[in-house]
Amino acid sequence: MFPTYKAIKLLRVIDAVHGHTEPWVVLCEGENKLEAFVVKIFTEEHLLEKPRVHGEFCGTWMAGEFDLLTPEVAWIEMDQDFIHSLPPELEQKLDFHDDRLKFGSSMLSTFQHFPPGIKNSQFEKYLPVDRLFAFDNFIRNSDRGSHKPNLLLTPDEDAFLIDHEYALEIDSSTISDFENSNLPGRFSSTHITYPVLVSGSANQKHHYFEEFEIYLRSLNLKDFRKVLMEVENQGYHAEIGMIMDYFHYIQANPTTFVNLLKRQVL
Known part of the structure; x- marks a missing residue:
């Protein structure tokens, strides 16, 4: 691939x-x-x-x-x-x-690292902040906070996501945590988009994560497994069965997942 x-x-x-x-x-x-x-x-x-x-x-x-x-x-x-x-x-x-x-x-030819203190209106020009928040929570990536955004901005007002080595923070308790509506702050309240999302209007919050849920429902997890297996076949190890169980669980419960995200930013 x-x-x-x-x-x-x-x-x-x-x-x-x-x-x-x-x-x-x-x-x-x-x-x-x-x-x-x-x-x-x-x-x-x-x-x-x-x-x-x-x-x-x-x-x-x-x-x-x-x-x-x-x-x-x-x-x-x-x-x-x-x-x-x-x-x-x-x-x-x-x-x-x-x-x-x-x-x-x-290596991108021209970029700047995400600047601290950027205005919400400027941030939202680069990408849909609610989708980025949901995405990092979905892949269990705790490494996109204000101290290290891992987001590169280009003069064309594009935002490129980098550094996902901390993704897939998944263990035997992850699914049960979701069943108990437990979403640790390292994935939510410390996320770079959190201040933007919590400052949204009631109407904006009502529509948060709608696009994300559409993408989630159509996600092809068979292709995702191929990615995992390609890396595994290069000699790197991961608990692929447990990882796939988690993603299948979230895809089977999209509304529950989205509602949990919404509760974090109310």
């Missing part, structure tokens, strides 16, 4: 202040062109904490299904020639025995 690009040259390392890891900006070759990709270098410790690579690819795929923008993503191959071209301090960060393909996200 996703293309594979070959790493050619390291361009720079992104400072960790912008994220939980230090992604690399790498010049890559594929489909007869050279293109810069932001490549995530996850350690085995990172991957034991949560299914980060599954989260990245699944978050990107799912965003497209809800008509939200993300940069192009691809598998990035780092062969021995590339590895040996790295500065010694970076070469040591790669496990030579880990030859799995890496997750890469195309």
Whole structure:
């Protein structure tokens, strides 16, 4: 489902202040062109904490299904020639025995990080804020708050979602939490769109998440499972059965899910 690009040259390392890891900006070759990709270098410790690579690819795929923008993503191959071209301090960060393909996200040519204190009316020009709120709650992504919006704005007034490594925060208690109307604040009250949504008028709140529910009902979870399996087949592990159970549950109970979201922003 996703293309594979070959790493050619390291361009720079992104400072960790912008994220939980230090992604690399790498010049890559594929489909007869050279293109810069932001490549995530996850350690085995990172991957034991949560299914980060599954989260990245699944978050990107799912965003497209809800008509939200993300940069192009691809598998990035780092062969021995590339590895040996790295500065010694970076070469040591790669496990030579880990030859799995890496997750890469195309570098946008022009953008700014979501600015703090942006006016509600400006925010709403870039994307439907209620759909973004619902989307991150749906994929269980707690990593789009004011401290780290993971949202890139372009001069064309488009907003691109990035960094979904914290998505798929799903465990054996997730479904029962929903059955008990429990939605933790890390998915709701700390979300970047929360102040906009709670300040809406009664009429606006009445219509929140209507479009999201339409997308949810038509979502093809068979294709979603293909994404999970593609990542799994590259040697990364996730509890796919439990993840699929959660998404099937939400899709089977769309109105209940939407009503729970509405209660968070009343």
